[in-house]
Amino acid sequence: MAVYTAVDPDDLAALVARYDMGTVLSCKGIAEGVENSNFLLETTAGRFILTLYEKRVQEDDLPFFVDLLAHLAASDCPVPAMIRDRDGIAIQKISGRAACIIQFLSGISLTHPTVGQSEATGAALGTMHRALENYNGARENSMGHPYWLSVAQATGDLDAVMPGLQAIVDDELNYLGAHWPTDLPAHVIHADLFPDNVLMLGDEVTGLIDFYFAATDFRAYDVAITHAAWTFSDDGSTCNADLARALMRGYAREISLSVAEIAALPLLARGASLRFLLTRAHDWVHTPADALVTRKDPLPFLNRLRRYKGADAASLFAIA
Numbered sequence: 001m002a003v004y005t006a007v008d009p010d011d012l013a014a015l016v017a018r019y020d021m022g023t024v025l026s027c028k029g030i031a032e033g034v035e036n037s038n039f040l041l042e043t044t045a046g047r048f049i050l051t052l053y054e055k056r057v058q059e060d061d062l063p064f065f066v067d068l069l070a071h072l073a074a075s076d077c078p079v080p081a082m083i084r085d086r087d088g089i090a091i092q093k094i095s096g097r098a099a100c101i102i103q104f105l106s107g108i109s110l111t112h113p114t115v116g117q118s119e120a121t122g123a124a125l126g127t128m129h130r131a132l133e134n135y136n137g138a139r140e141n142s143m144g145h146p147y148w149l150s151v152a153q154a155t156g157d158l159d160a161v162m163p164g165l166q167a168i169v170d171d172e173l174n175y176l177g178a179h180w181p182t183d184l185p186a187h188v189i190h191a192d193l194f195p196d197n198v199l200m201l202g203d204e205v206t207g208l209i210d211f212y213f214a215a216t217d218f219r220a221y222d223v224a225i226t227h228a229a230w231t232f233s234d235d236g237s238t239c240n241a242d243l244a245r246a247l248m249r250g251y252a253r254e255i256s257l258s259v260a261e262i263a264a265l266p267l268l269a270r271g272a273s274l275r276f277l278l279t280r281a282h283d284w285v286h287t288p289a290d291a292l293v294t295r296k297d298p299l300p301f302l303n304r305l306r307r308y309k310g311a312d313a314a315s316l317f318a319i320a
């Protein structure tokens with residue numbers, strides 16, 4: 001369960017009173033997620049999500065996220081609104097944290113997607129990218145190479161996760177630093193489209209959520225992240241070719257990646273694997289003992305990294 005910060009009932013009642021959403025009936029911590037504190041808030045007007053922003057979300061970035069979600073909703077993407085109070089304010093404060101009340105979307109967070117769900121998600125990612133091609137907003141990727149370096153330089157953390165991990169990560173950082181592309185098509189991307197951030201009913205995508213890592217980066221990097229997140233066994237050792245083809249097929253219905261983008265996918269997927277390996281490794285060592293959260297195992301992303309380094313990695317991105 002991800003609840004790092006508790007909410008006082010009187011403070012919550014005062015917050016809800018700022019909105020036209022009746023009065024509080026219940027507010028329960030949500031089991032999924034690792035980044036922010038999330039609550040299912042029920043009022044006499046319905047269900048909402050209350051999110052308190054924790055360490056990796058900067059308060060200054062919140063207006064960008066409010067605008068991004070409004071842009072995507074206006075482009076018919078199934079994203080939740082960050083709801084404004086009677087004074088037009090979406091970004092609030094509670095328990096000393098920046099917080100938002102967010103539209104509740106129906107659908108189920110997936111753990112083990114089917115081929116049909118993978119294809120639908122590829123298409124939803126492509127539709128979202130088309131909606132973002134001409135979006136004016138921009139945000140530097142706070143989870144990009146400088147962040148990777150900062151985690152790798154935190155003495156002892158990586159070898160505390162697994163002896164020898166530091167050397168593997170250092171080698172990979174050197175390789176990716178020397179070979180990372182510079183001129184692929186870029187715009188704001190989701191950058192964390194894991195199965196638990198896609199709500200689905202059957203094969204229909206009913207919600208794309210959790211945009212708090214959204215940033216300006218290569219669209220093909222978003223495809224690589226989604227590939228890494230959706231198409232592997234739990235331990236990260238095996239890529240399921242059916243899920244991978246379905247994801248790529250769905251995306252290709254909406255966007256034709258260029259030859260250069262397709263060629264870059266294995267390398268970008270190595271970067272994606274390193275990014276989640278490093279954030280998970282950092283959290284493995286540093287998550288407070290009293291936080292109500294289930295830490296995520298970093299090592300399945302080391303296994304993905306190994307798979308994407310394989311000589312046949314390009315075949316993992318085939319469409320048919």
Ligand SMILES: Nc1ncnc2c1ncn2[C@@H]1O[C@H](COP(=O)(O)OP(=O)(O)O)[C@@H](O)[C@H]1O
Binds near residue numbers: 032034038
């Ligand atoms: N707008 C929403 N509608 C319905 N459920 C949501 C919504 N936002 C979050 N959730 C639920 O809360 C869980 C955690 O949210 P998420 O944003 O992924 O957390 P974190 O910010 O920690 O990454 C999701 O897996 C989902 O079950």
Ligand SMILES: N[C@@H](CCOP(=O)(O)O)C(=O)O
Binds near residue numbers: 035192296
């Ligand atoms: N998706 C990332 C970290 C964020 O997880 P979330 O469940 O809070 O969206 C990972 O799996 O490492």
